[in-house]
Amino acid sequence: MSAYLRLDGLTKRYDDTLAADGVSLDIALGEMIVLLGPSGCGKTTTLRIIAGFVEASSGTILLEGRPIGDLPAHRRDMGMVFQNYALFPHLSVARNVAFGLEMRRMPRAERDARVAEMLRLVKLDHSGSRLPRHLSGGQQQRVAIARALAIHPKVLLLDEPLSNLDAELRQEVAREIRLLQQDRALTTIMVTHDQQEAMTMADRLVVMRDGRVQQVGRQEDLYERPLTPFVARFIGNSNLIAGDLTNGARFRTAGGTDIRLSGSYAGSGKATIALRPERIGLSAETGGARMQGQVLMSAYMGAVVEHVVMLDAHTQVVTRGPSFGDGATSRFPAGTRVGLTWFGSAECVFDEKDRPMGRVSTIERIESNA
Amino acid sequence: MKPSPAIAFLGPATCVVALLLVAPLGLLARYSLNKYDPTELMIEAATPANYLRFFTEAFYWDVMRTTIVVALLVTCLCLLLGLPLAYRLARTTSRWKSAMMLVVVLPLFIGSTVRTVGWMILFAQRGVLDSLSVWLFGLHIDLMYTPSAVVIGTLSVNLPFMVLTLQSVFEGIDSRLEEAAQGLGAAPGRAFWKIVWPLALPGVGIAAVLSFILGMNAYATPVLLGGPRFQMMAPLLFWEFNTNNNWPFSAALGFILMATTLLLTTLANVLIPRRYRA
Amino acid sequence: MRNVPGFSRRTVLAGVLAAPALVSPALVTRAGATETFVLGTWGGDYQRLQLENIELPLVRQLGLEAVIDAGDEAPRVGKVLATRRLPRGPLDVVCVQAVQAYALADAGVLEELTPEKIPNLARVKQALGTATFAPHIWSPQIVSYSPERVTSPPTSFGDLLDPRYNGKVGFPDNNFFYVMMAAGLFAGGSANDFVKAKEVMTKVNANGLRLYPSTDAGGPPFKTGEIDIGMMWLARISMWQNAGIPVAAAFPKEGCILYVSGMVVPKNAPNKEAAFKYINAMLDPAAQLGFARNMGYLPTVTNAPLTGKVAEQLALPDPAPKLIMPDFAVTTKIQPEIADWWKKSIQHG
Numbered sequence: 001m002s003a004y005l006r007l008d009g010l011t012k013r014y015d016d017t018l019a020a021d022g023v024s025l026d027i028a029l030g031e032m033i034v035l036l037g038p039s040g041c042g043k044t045t046t047l048r049i050i051a052g053f054v055e056a057s058s059g060t061i062l063l064e065g066r067p068i069g070d071l072p073a074h075r076r077d078m079g080m081v082f083q084n085y086a087l088f089p090h091l092s093v094a095r096n097v098a099f100g101l102e103m104r105r106m107p108r109a110e111r112d113a114r115v116a117e118m119l120r121l122v123k124l125d126h127s128g129s130r131l132p133r134h135l136s137g138g139q140q141q142r143v144a145i146a147r148a149l150a151i152h153p154k155v156l157l158l159d160e161p162l163s164n165l166d167a168e169l170r171q172e173v174a175r176e177i178r179l180l181q182q183d184r185a186l187t188t189i190m191v192t193h194d195q196q197e198a199m200t201m202a203d204r205l206v207v208m209r210d211g212r213v214q215q216v217g218r219q220e221d222l223y224e225r226p227l228t229p230f231v232a233r234f235i236g237n238s239n240l241i242a243g244d245l246t247n248g249a250r251f252r253t254a255g256g257t258d259i260r261l262s263g264s265y266a267g268s269g270k271a272t273i274a275l276r277p278e279r280i281g282l283s284a285e286t287g288g289a290r291m292q293g294q295v296l297m298s299a300y301m302g303a304v305v306e307h308v309v310m311l312d313a314h315t316q317v318v319t320r321g322p323s324f325g326d327g328a329t330s331r332f333p334a335g336t337r338v339g340l341t342w343f344g345s346a347e348c349v350f351d352e353k354d355r356p357m358g359r360v361s362t363i364e365r366i367e368s369n370a
Numbered sequence: 371m372k373p374s375p376a377i378a379f380l381g382p383a384t385c386v387v388a389l390l391l392v393a394p395l396g397l398l399a400r401y402s403l404n405k406y407d408p409t410e411l412m413i414e415a416a417t418p419a420n421y422l423r424f425f426t427e428a429f430y431w432d433v434m435r436t437t438i439v440v441a442l443l444v445t446c447l448c449l450l451l452g453l454p455l456a457y458r459l460a461r462t463t464s465r466w467k468s469a470m471m472l473v474v475v476l477p478l479f480i481g482s483t484v485r486t487v488g489w490m491i492l493f494a495q496r497g498v499l500d501s502l503s504v505w506l507f508g509l510h511i512d513l514m515y516t517p518s519a520v521v522i523g524t525l526s527v528n529l530p531f532m533v534l535t536l537q538s539v540f541e542g543i544d545s546r547l548e549e550a551a552q553g554l555g556a557a558p559g560r561a562f563w564k565i566v567w568p569l570a571l572p573g574v575g576i577a578a579v580l581s582f583i584l585g586m587n588a589y590a591t592p593v594l595l596g597g598p599r600f601q602m603m604a605p606l607l608f609w610e611f612n613t614n615n616n617w618p619f620s621a622a623l624g625f626i627l628m629a630t631t632l633l634l635t636t637l638a639n640v641l642i643p644r645r646y647r648a
Numbered sequence: 649m650r651n652v653p654g655f656s657r658r659t660v661l662a663g664v665l666a667a668p669a670l671v672s673p674a675l676v677t678r679a680g681a682t683e684t685f686v687l688g689t690w691g692g693d694y695q696r697l698q699l700e701n702i703e704l705p706l707v708r709q710l711g712l713e714a715v716i717d718a719g720d721e722a723p724r725v726g727k728v729l730a731t732r733r734l735p736r737g738p739l740d741v742v743c744v745q746a747v748q749a750y751a752l753a754d755a756g757v758l759e760e761l762t763p764e765k766i767p768n769l770a771r772v773k774q775a776l777g778t779a780t781f782a783p784h785i786w787s788p789q790i791v792s793y794s795p796e797r798v799t800s801p802p803t804s805f806g807d808l809l810d811p812r813y814n815g816k817v818g819f820p821d822n823n824f825f826y827v828m829m830a831a832g833l834f835a836g837g838s839a840n841d842f843v844k845a846k847e848v849m850t851k852v853n854a855n856g857l858r859l860y861p862s863t864d865a866g867g868p869p870f871k872t873g874e875i876d877i878g879m880m881w882l883a884r885i886s887m888w889q890n891a892g893i894p895v896a897a898a899f900p901k902e903g904c905i906l907y908v909s910g911m912v913v914p915k916n917a918p919n920k921e922a923a924f925k926y927i928n929a930m931l932d933p934a935a936q937l938g939f940a941r942n943m944g945y946l947p948t949v950t951n952a953p954l955t956g957k958v959a960e961q962l963a964l965p966d967p968a969p970k971l972i973m974p975d976f977a978v979t980t981k982i983q984p985e986i987a988d989w990w991k992k993s994i995q996h997g
Contacts, residue, residue, distance in 0.1 A: 015465075051549075051553055052552075052553075053549050053552075053553075072552070072557070072558075073549065073552040073553055074552045074553070074554075074555050074556055074557050074558075074560075074561075075555075076553075077555075078553060079553070080549070080550065080553040082546050082549075082550060084544070084546065086544060086546040086547050086549070086550040087550075088547060088550070088551070088565055089569065090568050090569055099551065099554050099556075099564075100554030100555050103551075103554055103555035103556045103560070104555055147550075147554065148553075148554075151554060151555065406984075408751070408980065408981070408983070408984060409729070409751065409754060409755045410729070410755075411726055411729050411730060412730075429991075429992045429996060432996070494868070494872070495869070495872040495873070495874045496871075496872040496873075515858075593861050594861055594862075596861075597821075597859060597860065597861050598821035598859040598860070598861055598995050599859055599995050599996070601991075601995065601996055606991075609987075609991065611722075611723075612720055612722050612723065613722060613822075613987055614722075614983075614984055614987050614988075615722045615723075615725065615726050616984070617726070
């Protein structure tokens with residue numbers, strides 16, 4: 001299949017640092033891609049390379065099969081929404097929205113109709129004559145979207161579009177953007193550092209770190225089958241336990257705690273286990289547990305109950321279970337010795353080089369109360 | 371009624387400003403109405419004679435015209451050279467940016483009179499420029515004591531102020547606005563003209579006014595680079611004060627120079643479209 | 649050497665700003681072991697040489713120390729005139745040119761100076777001083793020329809009109825009044841003939857006269873070939889020669905206008921006794937010779953004969969040239985008018 005937009009080995013070198021390091025990605029028409037990662041991971045650089053504001057040191061961008069890497073920003077037909085909206089402060093809302101159309105020398109009547117349509121789309125029909133600074137943050141953001149969409153862009157680029165909004169407004173606007181994007185089948189690339197936002201809005205997510213793509217996939221792929229410990233931690237906050245794997249199934253933490261894994265793995269040596277807090281069961285029975293520890297603290301969070309369990313001097317594990325219903329988690333007071341258990345697929349094991357280790361066989365289930 | 375504490379704090383500062391700025395001006399205004407006498411220096415009077423002398427003699431009109439032309443020319447050249455320089459400085463992401471800023475500011479660390487002496491060495495017959503021109507083209511260039519020398523010298527005095535002012539003006543305009551414009555289809559030149567320029571205009575106006583005022587009041591440069599035959603207002607004023615001891619007339623000249631500068635500055639402000647004003 | 653007496657137009661902004669604060673130097677407290685007095689003088693080298701040749705070797709030992717009020721001459725004269733009615737004036741010793749000394753005497757603000765008060769006055773060359781003015785240094789105005797390009801030495805101010813020198817005549821603008829007197833002397837036989845002087849200067853100007861903004865700027869053009877001939881003080885010629893500028897002096901046959909600079913004491917000077925002692929020291933042969941060596945000005949006393957290189961450089965020709973002391977009764981009255989005419993007709997012409 002040929003992608004609508006293809007990034008191939010995009011690299012951006014600043015002096016001796018790589019802001020983007022071989023970013024490759026295929027994006028389908030009408031797809032919503034979210035670039036996710038901590039600050040400095042290269043997601044914004046990648047977006048700016050696509051927009052044409054930053055020239056890649058190497059790599060190619062193909063839009064509908066044609067290379068656009070050499071086109072200047074003003075000839076790329078990308079609609080960009082900036083984090084701070086970047087509305088032109090001396091132009092009215094309508095003139096802001098009309099700007100791209102003026103640049104394309106669209107006839108007056110057609111232009112006015114398009115501006116009216118866009119303002120209606122973002123529910124700002126009556127604010128066309130106002131100056132941007134007289135609008136609220138949410139309204140300004142909608143103007144920025146209307147301005148970007150007015151030129152019927154080939155790709156819509158969103159740079160942290162929600163970060164300047166109130167927490168309450170954020171959810172609402174996120175859904176609005178998603179609906180609009182799906183409704184108009186807009187090929188969209190959004191940049192964010194907020195995992196929640198990314199999960200809500202994306203068709204596919206791209207997790208980045210240190211300029212490199214860590215993993216590309218749907219939400220489920222990233223959550224269930226993280227390819228690196230970083231992804232495991234960044235998406236859904238896994239516990240990461242470092243230690244040594246011997247004979248493929250015996251794991252001992254750096255602090256000396258033995259863990260009975262649910263599978264046997266091809267290989268041995270230094271390794272890391274990723275365990276999701278909500279997939280660990282706690283019980284007072286320590287005998288059949290996969291590992292044991294002492295409760296350090298517990299907290300009732302409403303929907304869930306959280307425990308912090310100390311395995312040894314170097315290792316702590318967070319567990320999270322429902323507070324209500326059949327499987328309701330009981331709270332253990334601090335100091336209680338507890339056993340921790342989980343089902344087979346809940347654990348992910350990574351080798352010394354943070355590559356996922358293949359599971360050879362599943363080890364028989366251990367009795368537990370979980 | 372008791373004055374509020376804030377006003378009480380303003381008191382001393384206001385007094386100092388009044389004492390240091392307003393009082394001398396008042397004194398000057400009073401002097402400008404006096405009569406000059408070679409022995410008595412000044413005779414108390416309330417005569418418009420000093421002002422009439424200025425306005426009735428073509429010579430003084432000439433001097434004022436020269437002053438305005440030089441100040442305007444220098445300001446235009448300052449904008450022409452300073453705008454691109456300031457814009458590049460504001461937008462550069464080079465790690466040498468602070469070094470480049472330092473180069474711009476460096477001339478300000480040297481007194482303008484000393485810098486003028488530098489120009490004198492450059493412009494003099496058999497000076498650096500002349501020798502270079504003879505060596506390269508076999509042609510003598512004699513810039514010393516010419517209007518061009520004054521314009522170049524004043525330009526060099528004003529340009530750092532201009533670049534610094536404009537640089538902070540451009541620095542204050544978010545570069546993402548330009549990116550937004552380019553993303554919407556405006557070529558870089560158009561993006562500058564449509565977005566940056568209107569936003570920069572009030573600041574550019576301030577920079578131009580600054581350069582104009584400096585040009586109107588230039589003293590050392592016209593004296594040293596223009597020579598005795600090149601007449602501008604500030605040297606004329608000083609001549610009347612220092613050579614002729616004619617305080618009343620030089621006070622009147624001072625007021626006329628100040629009023630003209632103010633008038634032209636206000637005029638410029640009116641000419642800038644209202645919507646672009648800060 | 650920027651601050652040699654003359655109609656200086658330097659940017660002594662400090663002086664300008666200080667001028668309205670008429671009594672500021674007097675506010676310096678007269679305290680301590682030594683007694684102080686206020687010396688109003690030109691800043692720069694003249695002030696430095698005063699310190700090195702007069703104050704340090706001859707005045708300090710008398711238990712006296714000068715508080716310096718440095719600046720241009722016109723503001724200093726203005727200060728004396730403006731404070732004339734105060735019981736205690738701001739200055740004790742005031743350095744001025746002879747013409748300004750005359751103007752101040754005319755205004756009646758100067759103390760009479762006699763050999764009783766100042767013993768060394770007895771040996772002053774009579775023609776240079778007056779009853780209220782103690783001359784310090786003097787120099788005749790001569791025709792300056794380039795010995796390289798001027799084949800036969802000039803003999804008169806009239807040589808400036810020679811078509812050979814069109815575009816090659818120049819001098820510092822601040823000497824304009826003395827040049828006008830020289831022009832009058834040449835054209836009308838009197839330093840006070842300003843009608844003839846204006847006619848001649850208009851011709852010189854029309855031939856491409858070059859004017860320089862400071863005394864210093866008048867020397868290098870002889871070296872670069874910008875000018876061949878001009879009017880200058882003999883003192884400056886020796887200084888320029890010492891600086892490697894090829895320039896020579898010719899004594900005009902119609903006579904040399906004299907530049908004389910010296911010191912006066914205002915009637916309301918707070919410390920007249922100190923002022924007299926200072927002026928007496930200034931007339932000391934050692935101090936006089938120091939100024940001749942350093943600035944090329946001639947001693948004003950009869951007991952300080954020059955020797956060596958200075959004597960050669962400053963020697964007057966034989967037979968002695970006519971030395972003309974301006975008639976200050978006329979010049980002080982006409983100076984403002986001439987200054988205005990010069991600005992509008994010569995500078996702007």
